[in-house]
Amino acid sequence: MIPVRGYAGRKVAVLGLGRSGLATARALAAGDAIPICWDDGEAARTVAHDEGFTVADLSRDAAWDGIDALITSPGIPHLYPAPHPAIAKAWQNGAVVDNDIGLFFRSFATQEWDEFERAPRVICITGSNGKSTTTALVAHVLRAAGMSVQMGGNIGRGVLDMDPATDGGVVVLELSSYQTELARALSPDIAVFTNLTPDHLDRHGGMGGYFAAKRRLFAEGGPERSIIGVDEVEGRYLAQQLREETATGDPVIRVSSGQKLSGDGWSVFARKGHLAEWRKGRQVASFDLREMAGLPGAHNHQNACAAYAVGRSLGLGPRQIETGMRSYPGLRHRCQVIATINGVRYVNDSKATNADAAEQALRAFKNIHWIAGGVPKAGGISSLIPLMDHVTSSYLIGEAAPAFAQDLTDFPHEISGTMQQAVASAHSAAQPGDTVLLAPACASFDQFPSFEARGEMFEALVAALAG
Incomplete structure (x- = not known):
């Protein structure tokens, strides 16, 4: 842990109590600051309370008595599309707003x-x-x-x-x-x-x-x-x-x-x-x-x-x-070769959550059996059509499947619906020298809680194929 310097004996608010927020509260306490914690989720507040931190609703004026600074988690908007209410209160009450990166560099x-x-x-x-x-x-x-x-x-x-x-x-x-x-x-x-x-x-x-x-x-x-x-x-x-x-x-x-x-x-x-x-x-x-x-x-x-x-x-x-x-093994869920089965390469690029990212994966391989779909992003996959000469067939899952099928009318594709069916179909069709590629060009939240969970299911299904 890096004890935070510069706030000893002073109250510092912490907004957002996920991985970085809780670490921030602990580091502030290690530097003898007094963390005042808040998260919009009750479960996160309970975790902080059970660790012994003071929890107070930072959207209320009463919570700001004596607070000198607010440390906010990166996922919380502070300017656009609108400041979080707690950040607006920090400004109103004269508290500086920072994040854990700023605290790291000062400490x-x-x-x-x-x-x-x-x-x-x-x-x-x-x-x-x-x-x-x-x-x-x-x-x-x-x-x-x-x-x-x-x-x-x-x-x-x-x-x-x-x-x-x-x-x-x-x-x-x-x-x-x-x-x-x-x-x-x-x-x-x-x-x-x-x-x-x-x-x-x-x-x-x-x-x-x-x-x-x-x-x-x-x-x-x-x-x-x-x-x-x-x-x-x-x-x-x-x-x-x-x-x-x-x-x-x-x-x-x-x-x-x-x-x-x-x-x-x-x-x-x-x-x-x-x-x-x-x-x-x-x-x-x-x-x-x-x-x-x-x-x-x-x-x-x-x-x-x-x-x-x-x-x-x-x-x-x-x-x-x-x-x-x-000797670099690749980063999980990012164009990661996870297996070769009967001459077919299986690649997990679940982190490819938009068309730009999926484009890089499609350029990297040939004879691709492409698994795509999820919650669609603006623009869809129309920008990827020029790369279809790299793709043997596509297997579409999730909410985006019908719209993606329209984009791929002139190219071999299947509306698989689920990851299980897509992997089974791609495995059945792939020949030695081909690549089965998960590069969804979509967010995961229709069927999975995260891109990591989506990639983990793909890995598990491929592992089952390998026996």
Whole structure:
């Protein structure tokens, strides 16, 4: 646990009592603050009460007597489409509003660091797609190189639930736009921007607000090294803003999947399955990504480029990084190869909850038996029609099945209805060399409580097929 500094003897409200909220309350108490907790759900309030925390309805003025700050969980709106009532009350009563990321950055560094031989490092990774895989890949590569690594944030452990810093230790954090937008303190040593595609626009008031939330990590965080994906215009803009007015472009490393990056600056890119590092106008390292089972497809090659750039920024050699990547098993529910049965590959990409994410998976394989459907997102799957030459047949489940069937009128498909039927049909039809791919392009909440639960059912059904 990271005890929160700066609030000893003071009341601090905690809004939202899930994984990060409870960890925040405990860390505040460890720093001698007085947590006042609230959650809109009665079950979460009961858990907090049973742990000994004071619970008070923060939507009422009476609860705010003596409270100096409000720490809110990332899923709770604070601006758009409308502030949560408790956040509005915090403003009215003069309490500052922050989140656990802000508390982490004000509390992680301590006087004990003066005794360390090597300063701890914090790496933060944000973006629309690929940030979870990039975070997990960075942590894996660094551990394989013998470093002491903790991973958390939007994946794994809550930031305040982590252990205090150790000599030379590295913390790798995945940060969502919800987390970067509100944090009052941001000070990463290395920050990574993977890419930007439309998402969470209702929470940010549009694409400009969404990009601005991501940009705070760099513009206000002031990292020593910025690793920027430049395959979209926002990334190119950000890289240009952060680079120095020199030929080297320090402290920026540009990364890309699919294009060769020119110029004298530091760049890492993947083309035709090969990763290349260029500095000062010449290639300094290269290796083949195509046989790395945990990193299938061009979208994962972009993740690999970003992770490689992190490793190089921390002083690892190219072969050290390559060796670590070869042993990376893949991140669960994210284009993860879970089995090969009679020559048929089974891939769990349950995290592909929109068409943009499903597109990456469809590009990564051929001869696909595609399982899709759930609660449809705006736009449906019409954007995926040009990729149907990769798909042998589709198996549609959940609420979206009838609408998706209309989009796929000209292509082989079946309205399976359930995951069980879809897996059975795909297994029956697949031939050696084919891929059965779960990439739903939908939310899960019609038939499953989460994308994880959806992926777990797929894994269980495939395991039963394997005997």
